[in-house]
Amino acid sequence: MRNIWVIIKKQLADTIKNKPVLIQFVMYPVLTLIMENAVTIPDMPELFFTKLFSVMYMGMAPLTSVASIISEEKEKNTLRVLMMANVKPGEYLAGVGLYTWILCMAGAGVMATGFSAYQIPFYLAVMAIGFIISIAIGACIGVFASNQMTASSLFVPVMLVFSFVPMLAMFNDKIEKCARIFYTQQLREMLDLMTFDGLKIETPVVILINAILAITLFFIAFKRKGLE
Numbered sequence: 001m002r003n004i005w006v007i008i009k010k011q012l013a014d015t016i017k018n019k020p021v022l023i024q025f026v027m028y029p030v031l032t033l034i035m036e037n038a039v040t041i042p043d044m045p046e047l048f049f050t051k052l053f054s055v056m057y058m059g060m061a062p063l064t065s066v067a068s069i070i071s072e073e074k075e076k077n078t079l080r081v082l083m084m085a086n087v088k089p090g091e092y093l094a095g096v097g098l099y100t101w102i103l104c105m106a107g108a109g110v111m112a113t114g115f116s117a118y119q120i121p122f123y124l125a126v127m128a129i130g131f132i133i134s135i136a137i138g139a140c141i142g143v144f145a146s147n148q149m150t151a152s153s154l155f156v157p158v159m160l161v162f163s164f165v166p167m168l169a170m171f172n173d174k175i176e177k178c179a180r181i182f183y184t185q186q187l188r189e190m191l192d193l194m195t196f197d198g199l200k201i202e203t204p205v206v207i208l209i210n211a212i213l214a215i216t217l218f219f220i221a222f223k224r225k226g227l228e
Contacts, residue, residue, distance in 0.1 A: 050115075
């Protein structure tokens with residue numbers, strides 16, 4: 001736990017200096033507050049922008065941040081130094097993952113301010129699940145990539161699919177049918193319901209399958225590439 005806490009503190013210090021990573025955690029919460037308070041459209045669903053940006057946030061911020069952090073530290077040989085300082089790979093990955101999850105949940109807490117008090121726990125639970133799966137996917141890409149450029153070429157298309165396809169599915173039935181295999185689409189539908197009542201069995205099954213696939217791919221990448 002001491003090593004994990006050291007990694008978390010290190011990442012917090014690095015984030016202040018690393019503006020591209022920092023903006024990932026700030027952009028969508030700020031956009032949510034601006035759009036919800038500045039834009040009014042007749043017949044617009046309640047908290048439309050909050051739910052829209054929430055799905056984009058969970059599909060983009062944790063995934064790109066974790067992939068960028070791991071690939072950058074591999075490229076700069078920072079990981080090699082940490083391993084020589086007796087930081088185990090599991091401790092490093094746990095520290096990075098926990099740090100990313102905490103910052104993402106802080107952003108989700110800001111976005112949740114528009115919900116009623118009884119809806120906030122449900123909203124945060126949905127976001128927490130999405131963040132965990134996205135962190136696993138980001139870690140998979142970061143471990144597999146040998147440098148930042150390779151990581152970017154991998155996580156950009158993946159991030160676009162998970163964050164933007166659920167948005168496009170709102171306006172196109174054909175895209176909506178294809179998007180149902182993604183965890184972000186199923187979590188978007190949960191946010192639309194804001195309750196477990198009426199939840200289809202398909203939703204938890206698809207989310208669980210996505211989570212298992214993400215974790216499996218991560219272990220495959222870790223076994224092949226490691227952290228050095």
